[in-house]
Amino acid sequence: MRQLSEGAEAKVFETEIFGVKSVVKSRQPKAYRIKEIDEELRRTRTKKEAKAMLRAKEAGVEVPGLLALGKFSIYMERLSGKLLKDTKSKVSYAKIGVMLAKMHAANVVHGDFTPANIIIDGEKAYVIDFGLAEIGESVENKALDMLLMKRSVSQKQYKELASTYAKTYSDSKPVFARLADIERRGRYQIRSLA
Ligand SMILES: Nc1ncnc2c1ncn2[C@@H]1O[C@H](COP(=O)(O)OP(=O)(O)O)[C@@H](O)[C@H]1O
Numbered sequence: 001m002r003q004l005s006e007g008a009e010a011k012v013f014e015t016e017i018f019g020v021k022s023v024v025k026s027r028q029p030k031a032y033r034i035k036e037i038d039e040e041l042r043r044t045r046t047k048k049e050a051k052a053m054l055r056a057k058e059a060g061v062e063v064p065g066l067l068a069l070g071k072f073s074i075y076m077e078r079l080s081g082k083l084l085k086d087t088k089s090k091v092s093y094a095k096i097g098v099m100l101a102k103m104h105a106a107n108v109v110h111g112d113f114t115p116a117n118i119i120i121d122g123e124k125a126y127v128i129d130f131g132l133a134e135i136g137e138s139v140e141n142k143a144l145d146m147l148l149m150k151r152s153v154s155q156k157q158y159k160e161l162a163s164t165y166a167k168t169y170s171d172s173k174p175v176f177a178r179l180a181d182i183e184r185r186g187r188y189q190i191r192s193l194a
């Protein structure tokens with residue numbers, strides 16, 4: 001299997017299932033953890049990631065099709081196209097605002113909503129990497145999804161995105177209020193948001 005990427009928790013490989021091009025995202029063991037705890041963490045996190053992905057799909061968000069679920073690995077449709085962070089093609093940020101709105105309306109908080117976790121294929125945009133996703137109503141976490149994307153795109157792009165988010169998600173007001181609040185307080189000056 002050809003390895004596509006290695007993240008902090010998982011490796012992603014290219015593979016085939018019944019002749020269909022697929023990828024498998026596999027959570028790797030951590031030698032510094034006690035084996036039983038390590039396995040339990042990887043198992044629950046794998047399940048949580050797959051659940052969040054399915055819930056986003058149910059909410060009408062484009063995600064890779066789930067093909068199979070292993071104890072520590074998720075087999076999914078291999079998307080062609082490029083990461084939003086690597087593409088020069090004109091991307092509709094309006095569409096990305098709609099995707100985030102649909103996720104939040106279904107109480108899926110992505111947890112790492114950046115241009116590194118969106119794949120653009122022609123006119124289509126897909127959300128990937130639900131590894132840090134949470135199911136929940138937390139306004140703070142929803143605001144953090146928005147903040148992370150805001151810090152990663154231009155002002156114009158953010159405006160487009162925020163405008164469709166507001167139109168699509170009927171409960172967006174508290175999220176924007178919390179976002180403004182977080183920015184005022186200057187909290188979350190952590191490296192991933194810098
Ligand atoms: N369904 C997919 N189709 C094509 N490439 C993918 C797919 N899922 C992941 N990748 C590739 O693997 C990389 C890492 O996957 P990701 O889920 O973001 O893991 P990590 O948690 O390590 O960031 C992505 O940046 C992308 O290049």
Ligand SMILES: [Mg+2]
Nearest residue numbers: 007116117129
């Ligand atoms: Mg990622």
